Structure formats: C-alpha cells, structure tokens
Amino acid sequence: MANSPQAKKRARQNEKRAAVNKARRSRIRTFLRQVEEAIASGDKAAAQAALQAAQPELMRGVSKGIFHKNTASRKISRLSSRVKSLG
Template identity: 85%
Template sequence: MANSPQAKKRARQNEARFQVNKARRSRIRTFLRRVEEAIASGDKEAATAALRAAQPELMRGVTKGVFHKNTASRKVSRLASRVKALG
C-alpha cells in the first residue's frame, strides 16, 4: 500500500491511466470485431469498409501507447490479407 504522498499520487495517476487505456483497448477491439464479423459473413465491401475504419483506430492506439507498432501493423496486415482473399 502506498504510504508517502508521492506514492499515493502515483497510484492515483496509474489508476486514471489504466482506465483511459482500458477504454481505448476496448474501442479498438470493437473495431477489430466488426472486421472479423464482416469477414465471417463473406461480405467483401463491408469488410473493406470496416478495415478502413479500424486501421486509424489501431494506429492511434500505437501513438497513445496502448499497443506496440509492430503488433498493430501485424494485425492490419493479417486482416487486410483475409479481406483480400474474400474476392
């Protein structure tokens, strides 16, 4: 348990940051789920649109420190190849 004022403040900051990152991660996962659902339904146009919407969200997560750059790039690449294969 935090005892010093500095440690108490850091605990508060960490909790606030955790909540913000949790919301960002959840939002990104929602976008990814929409792409997955469109791929599963076999609708290429919907999947393409969902991927276009998901890409900037993923990269925004990178700039905000929620994901590593390579992780986001890998996810986008794999989804794009799956959407392309729907043809």
C-alpha cells in the same frame, strides 16, 4: 500500500491511466471485431469499409502507447490479406 504523499498520488494517477487505456483497448477491439464479423459474413465491401475504419484506430492505439507498432502492423496486415482473399 503507498506511504508517501507522492506514492499515493502516483497510485491515483495509475488508476486513471489504466481506466483510459482499458477504454481505448476496448474501443479498438470493437473495431477489430466488426472487421472479423464482416469477413465471416463474406461481404467484401463491408469488410473493406470496416478495415478502413479500424486501421486509424489501431494506429492511434500505437501512438497512445497501448499497442506496439509491430503488433498493430501485424494485425492490419493479417486482416487486410483475409479481406483481400474474399470474393
């Protein structure tokens, strides 16, 4: 357990940060799930629209430090190739 006042403060800050990061990660996963569902349904137009909405969310996660840049790029690349193969 934290003993010094500064360590206690850092523990409080870490809890707040973790909650914000968890919410952001959840939001991004929701966007990714919408793309997956559109791909599964076979609707290319809906899948493209969902991918266009998901891309900025993923990159925002990168800028906020939730995902590594290469991870987000890999996810976008793989999803876009799957959307492209529809139809």
